[in-house]
Amino acid sequence: MAKDIYMGEVAANEEIQIDYFLMKVTLPLSFSEPLPGQFVMIRIAGLHDPFLSRPISIYSYTRGKSNCAIELLYRVVGKGTQILAGLIKGSQVEISGPLGGSYSIDHQKKNIVFIAGGIGIAPLSLLAEALCRKDCYSAAAMTFYLGAQTADAVVGLNRLRKLCYNITVCTDDGSLGQKSLVTKAFQKDIKKYSPSDTVIYACGPKAMVQSLSKILDGKYFCQVSLEERMACGVGACVGCVVAVKDGQGKLAYKRVCADGPVFDLQQIIWE
Amino acid sequence: MNPSNKKKDAAMAVEIGGLKLKNPVMTASGTFGYGEEYADYVDLNQLGAIVVKGLSLKPRLGNPPPRIMETAGGMLNAVGLQNVGVDVFIKEKLPFLRQYDVAVIANIYGESTLEYSQVAKKLSQAEGVHALEVNVSCPNVKKGGLSFGSDPKAAAEVTRRVKAETHLPVIVKLTPNVTDIAAIAQSVEEAGADAVSLINTLTGMSIDLKTRTPHLKNITGGLSGPAIKPVALRMVWQVAQKVAIPVIGIGGILTAEDALEFMIAGAKAVQIGTANFINPRATIEIIDGIRHYLQNNKIKNINDIVGTLRT
Ligand SMILES: Cc1cc2nc3c(=O)[nH]c(=O)nc-3n(C[C@H](O)[C@H](O)[C@H](O)COP(=O)(O)OP(=O)(O)OC[C@H]3O[C@@H](n4cnc5c(N)ncnc54)[C@H](O)[C@@H]3O)c2cc1C
Numbered sequence: 001m002a003k004d005i006y007m008g009e010v011a012a013n014e015e016i017q018i019d020y021f022l023m024k025v026t027l028p029l030s031f032s033e034p035l036p037g038q039f040v041m042i043r044i045a046g047l048h049d050p051f052l053s054r055p056i057s058i059y060s061y062t063r064g065k066s067n068c069a070i071e072l073l074y075r076v077v078g079k080g081t082q083i084l085a086g087l088i089k090g091s092q093v094e095i096s097g098p099l100g101g102s103y104s105i106d107h108q109k110k111n112i113v114f115i116a117g118g119i120g121i122a123p124l125s126l127l128a129e130a131l132c133r134k135d136c137y138s139a140a141a142m143t144f145y146l147g148a149q150t151a152d153a154v155v156g157l158n159r160l161r162k163l164c165y166n167i168t169v170c171t172d173d174g175s176l177g178q179k180s181l182v183t184k185a186f187q188k189d190i191k192k193y194s195p196s197d198t199v200i201y202a203c204g205p206k207a208m209v210q211s212l213s214k215i216l217d218g219k220y221f222c223q224v225s226l227e228e229r230m231a232c233g234v235g236a237c238v239g240c241v242v243a244v245k246d247g248q249g250k251l252a253y254k255r256v257c258a259d260g261p262v263f264d265l266q267q268i269i270w271e
Numbered sequence: 272m273n274p275s276n277k278k279k280d281a282a283m284a285v286e287i288g289g290l291k292l293k294n295p296v297m298t299a300s301g302t303f304g305y306g307e308e309y310a311d312y313v314d315l316n317q318l319g320a321i322v323v324k325g326l327s328l329k330p331r332l333g334n335p336p337p338r339i340m341e342t343a344g345g346m347l348n349a350v351g352l353q354n355v356g357v358d359v360f361i362k363e364k365l366p367f368l369r370q371y372d373v374a375v376i377a378n379i380y381g382e383s384t385l386e387y388s389q390v391a392k393k394l395s396q397a398e399g400v401h402a403l404e405v406n407v408s409c410p411n412v413k414k415g416g417l418s419f420g421s422d423p424k425a426a427a428e429v430t431r432r433v434k435a436e437t438h439l440p441v442i443v444k445l446t447p448n449v450t451d452i453a454a455i456a457q458s459v460e461e462a463g464a465d466a467v468s469l470i471n472t473l474t475g476m477s478i479d480l481k482t483r484t485p486h487l488k489n490i491t492g493g494l495s496g497p498a499i500k501p502v503a504l505r506m507v508w509q510v511a512q513k514v515a516i517p518v519i520g521i522g523g524i525l526t527a528e529d530a531l532e533f534m535i536a537g538a539k540a541v542q543i544g545t546a547n548f549i550n551p552r553a554t555i556e557i558i559d560g561i562r563h564y565l566q567n568n569k570i571k572n573i574n575d576i577v578g579t580l581r582t
């Protein structure tokens with residue numbers, strides 16, 4: 001049996017902006033090193049309301065001598081995340097993972113473009129870190145477009161600045177960076193990135209991903225991490241599906257938890 | 272194996288329509304995939320049986336998302352029986368399960384009595400299937416399923432057709448979305464069912480206040496989890512009094528205590544569904560818990576508590 005449910009201990013849980021929290025959880029060393037894009041299912045042992053675990057992307061991973069730690073960057077949107085927000089240092093949480101597949105990082109391309117909406121920065125930040133670690137060539141090739149509704153919803157920027165020199169920040173109301181949708185800001189620059197020399201990684205709300213899909217028009221290689229409500233997180237319930245084109249171009253429903261959460265943008269079928 | 276272990280294990284064994292199980296704890300269809308999804312978390316050899324996701328003759332696409340929604344003490348699902356189809360199951364999923372020393376029960380579904388019998392026939396010829404569970408009770412598909420399960424005559428007809436195609440024990444899985452579940456149980460017993468399992472999910476719904484739309488694309492879905500346990504328990508008790516064949520109890524079981532309640536109400540075995548989602552090791556913990564209960568209460572054999580409700 002390779003996998004387990006881990007008892008994690010909350011080492012820190014801080015409100016970094018209104019409604020946005022950064023939680024650090026220490027775990028035993030048997031928790032494997034996550035790949036960028038992977039997530040955990042988190043719940044509070046014995047709690048039956050809310051009943052199901054919540055999927056949260058892994059934002060960082062560090063390995064010490066006697067244990068390891070992950071960070072989760074999350075936004076309070078409902079009951080489950082509200083309860084997570086209330087946890088204090090020393091609280092126990094049940095964690096299973098790392099789950100799902102990851103972004104692929106073996107492309108040698110001139111341009112590596114990230115497009116993140118809001119909390120979508122979490123998996124992309126881990127990805128940027130992995131690329132920086134891989135080679136300095138990749139580190140220099142990265143450009144990050146980060147969007148949010150307002151300045152209050154821009155999170156993770158300071159850490160990102162250490163990883164990536166070219167960052168364009170956009171907000172819907174102009175309270176930070178450009179007053180623009182993140183996809184529009186990217187579209188303005190699109191001539192800089194020729195399809196054959198560019199790989200694009202995205203994560204954000206459905207509307208953002210959908211408009212990105214229109215802009216790219218199938219011409220670019222783009223991987224995107226998707227979200228759906230989940231129950232099991234391991235592929236057993238077939239509850240978390242999205243519509244994609246299968247090998248023959250026909251409609252198929254794929255599980256975000258087990259077949260994703262990272263998909264090729266071109267595969268996705270929009271309603 | 273040392274003799275004391277052997278004795279311990281004999282105390283947990285049950286028999287369902289000729290099928291011998293190590294212990295009375297199985298996984299419920301649709302909540303444990305094809306076994307492989309949880310093989311990293313659970314030693315499948317320890318389970319009483321694995322009931323796989325419902326199989327149809329051809330692969331099924333299933334319903335469009337969103338398919339699930341959490342509710343108080345449970346969840347709604349409208350998966351719509353997305354599955355790989357019986358042929359792919361036999362070719363690609365069954366070999367994995369054959370590596371284990373565990374009973375495999377194939378849950379089957381059809382849109383017609385013909386489809387039920389065709390699926391049953393294919394599975395009966397496959398190596399490594401030990402029993403069939405006939406789903407006449409799925410609330411999330413347009414045709415078949417529930418309509419067979421809510422009419423005693425139709426349920427009996429499906430049972431007869433499946434029995435005619437197979438030498439395997441046939442378990443008929445009943446829906447709670449009927450007025451008199453015991454009448455359906457009696458009807459399938461007369462038609463030759465070797466056991467009945469109950470309950471499948473209760474139809475329900477949930478609404479998003481912001482958008483005034485249903486949370487599920489299918490509008491309605493099947494409710495499962497601890498929220499349905501009292502209803503399931505009552506139905507198991509009612510059915511157990513009316514039929515002589517074994518009853519398998521399902522619905523909201525999270526712990527060994529829950530499972531034992533079902534057995535006292537008359538279930539010879541139980542299935543664990545939604546609990547797997549929040550605790551992948553739920554089945555194993557329940558098996559251990561039942562074993563401890565027997566030891567602590569000096570009960571020699573699990574079968575001794577079946578149907579011992581005092582009223
Ligand atoms: C693979 C994956 C990775 C994720 N990573 C992060 C992350 O790093 N940080 C973060 O803040 N959030 C992340 N999410 C979203 C997070 O899971 C949901 O915000 C959370 O489950 C909401 O729980 P709740 O009880 O607070 O809200 P609920 O009361 O359950 O719901 C409140 C609102 O959130 C929506 N919602 C609920 N569950 C999900 C879900 N699984 N996906 C999308 N929307 C949902 C509901 O439709 C509703 O509108 C991720 C989701 C997935 C699938």
Ligand SMILES: Cc1cc2nc3c(=O)[nH]c(=O)nc-3n(C[C@H](O)[C@H](O)[C@H](O)COP(=O)(O)O)c2cc1C
Pocket residue numbers: 237238239299300301302324325348350352378406409444470471472494495496497499521522523524542543544545546
């Ligand atoms: C996501 C999901 C999928 C299911 N799929 C099937 C199925 O394919 N066939 C079937 O007979 N029952 C299916 N069921 C019903 C369960 O096997 C079980 O009867 C029900 O969930 C009640 O048990 P529980 O409360 O322990 O989950 C499904 C249930 C869930 C939650």
Ligand code: FES
Pocket residue numbers: 229230231232233234235236237238239240241255256257258
């Ligand atoms: S959450 Fe169960 S299959 Fe994805």
